[in-house]
Amino acid sequence: MTHRTARPTVRPRVVTGAAVLALVLAGCSGDDDDAAQTSEAPAPTAADRLAQAHDVLVDAGTVHLTMTGTDLPEDEDSFIISAEGSGTMEPPAFDGTITATVAGVQADIPTVALDGDLWVKLPYVPSHVNTDPDDLGVPDPATLFDPEAGLVGLLPMTVDPELGERSRAGAEVVQQVTGTLPGQAVTDLLYAGDAEADFDVTYGLVEDTWEVRSVELTGPFYPPTTSTYTLTLDAYGEPVTVTQP
Template sequence: MRSRGGRHTLTRTGGARLALAPAAVLALVLAGCSDGADESATSSAPPPPTAADRLAQAHDVLVDAGSVGLTLTGTDLPEDETSYIISAEGAGTMEPPAFDGTITAVIAGVQADIPTVALDGELWVKLPYVPAHVNTDPAELGVPDPATLFDPEDGLVGLLEQTQGPEFGERSRAGAEVVQQVVGTLPGETVTDLLLVGDAESEFDVTYGLVEEDWQVRSVEITGPFYPPATSTYTVTLDAYGEPVTVTQP
């Protein structure tokens, strides 16, 4: 401000500074609000589901289904073993755990397709050259009780909860389905408790195929020392979720 002839006047420079000051303050305030809003929006967005989250989701879907169709196949199986399962196909329920289907196995060195019913802790098989199912003990045949695969806590569904270090694997299309792989490992004891074969002291690799959108477990592939020292693989394929299944004693 200068005095000229007794009058006080504002210089152009001083006036510009005073005029700009409120605008600058307003801009800073607006910028601060904008940044805060962006940070708040970013921080409030939920993180994407992890592989462990998807396994937990698939666990619930499988339990809720109550019944499924099952196909099991084995690869790289040792031919010098006298008793082992090669494949199986059938369907089962979870309440109670039960199975009705056909198991292809080597028993006492002889391969055979064996119609099998497992229910209420008992096993009935129709052995070659025998006209009807007979009640037998799975331990005598050297095979697991197939009904245990459908147990809602300790069966195949239990593997999902016990998978260690799960990570996303490949994503691919299988027909009309998009399948997301989840890979991890299973403790040997977990595998041997379920299938009654394998080295309980070793880890087994596991790969799940989960169908996107509904998160059904479509496949479970387990690789490891089922018959040490050989490394073998059993692959289970699940379908027909929730379709009616009736298992009765033969």
């Protein structure tokens, strides 16, 4: 009679619900740790970039500026067409040339503004003369360089700033920031415009350095005409000396 040896019965491993839950939780915990390690800080907003540009411009202390106007009125007696020169912020000062229509006559006017005084060299006059900006119907150009109330002061006043296009300008990559400015801020600075209206503004900020390379202002500078002034800034921090002529 043949006897067979009984084989041990192989029972499948039973994983309890508690064990499965523990495994799942362990996996989730690892995923959370990986996510925390790989998460990045939020990208800077348009307002963040304007704040950076504000600080860079103030820290520079000096800058070269050009300003050009387009779609200007033909029936105004006095208005600025363009300007070019360099300025300092401490104290606010300007030395350059303003092209303007004064009493219906267009002229290039060498101009120095310093310590609240304005000197201009008018056509057919051999030297600079001290004058009042109100008499010429133009702003004191030194105010453009005031570290609080000047051009740099427009940056934090920009309403609803948004990041715009990125483009290359020579060796620089420029990030646009668009928004609006209250009319009072614009008219106080440029001595022209409807203080009750809003003005569109487009900044061109240089990536990496966050210098303000351009400021384009569009609105009713000479109502009802809609005009644009474009300001270009460069030569940040280069030596500038402005003295009384």
